[in-house]
Amino acid sequence: MSDLLEIKNLRKSFGPVDVLRGVNLTLHKGEVLAVVGDNGAGKSTLIKHIAGVYHQDSGDITLDGSKVDFASPKEGREAGIETVYQDLALADELSVGANIFLGREPIKKLFGLFPTIDNQKILEETENLINRIESHIPPKAPNVAGLSGGQRQAVAIARALYWKAKVVILDEPTAALAVMERDNVVKLSKLLASEGVGVIYVGHNLVEILDVADRVAVMFQGQVVHVTRSEDTTQEELIKYMTGFSETKVA
Secondary structure, rough: OOOOEEEEEEEEOOOOOOEEEEEEEEEOOOEEEEEEOOOOHHHHHHHHHHHOOOOOEEEEEEEEEEEEOOOOOOHHHHEEEEEEEEOOOOOOOOOOOHHHHHOOOOOOEEEEEEEEHHHHHHHHHHHHHHHHOOOOOOOOOOOOOOOHHHHHHHHHHHHHHHHOOOEEEEEEEOOOOHHHHHHHHHHHHHHHHHOOOOEEOOOOOOHHHHHHOOOOEEEEEOEEEEEHHHHHHOOOHHHHHHOOOOEEOOO
């Protein structure tokens, strides 16, 4: 696998608190890389730097071979980095299609003169996308507020897939979902990777992590202290690194 995203010696402090203390990490094209760690390990701060929410004090982020320094999440999205946070950032009052195309709606000319949103194309593309991800989302639902948590996650992931994101960050994507819906998110994460997307999967459920991830990176006190292939580790080993009872080992 070729390198898609590379993070070198990333550091960030908030006042006197060193939150990231020289993070090094690589994400490959077409892989699911899980990032785990106890609360306060630096996971959320790390992904917010990748997405353009925060700006590092020092260190480099390289995307597709070019150094990037996003001034905002909008710049990150334009470069191909999509983030699905726990709160999903969906517009509850809008339809499935409207959420997928929000801010990027296709335009047609009414009577050949007046530009207007092409709602028919939005519906057709939404139906095709739902079929593609094999999800039970009603494409004509008037809003996403009435969808289940798993269906809402599927909408957010489908949006990233449709817009051909290079990197998709999933922040605790199954935290509030039932077992069946968690399984669907795992399936969609693997689908993204199968299409060449690099997926960063942040979570706490180690059974789920070992199922979904190709590799696992463990953070402890603001550093990546262990990177391993999922098939080469166990829950018990990961817990030792998460709690600081094993020496740093990066594969």
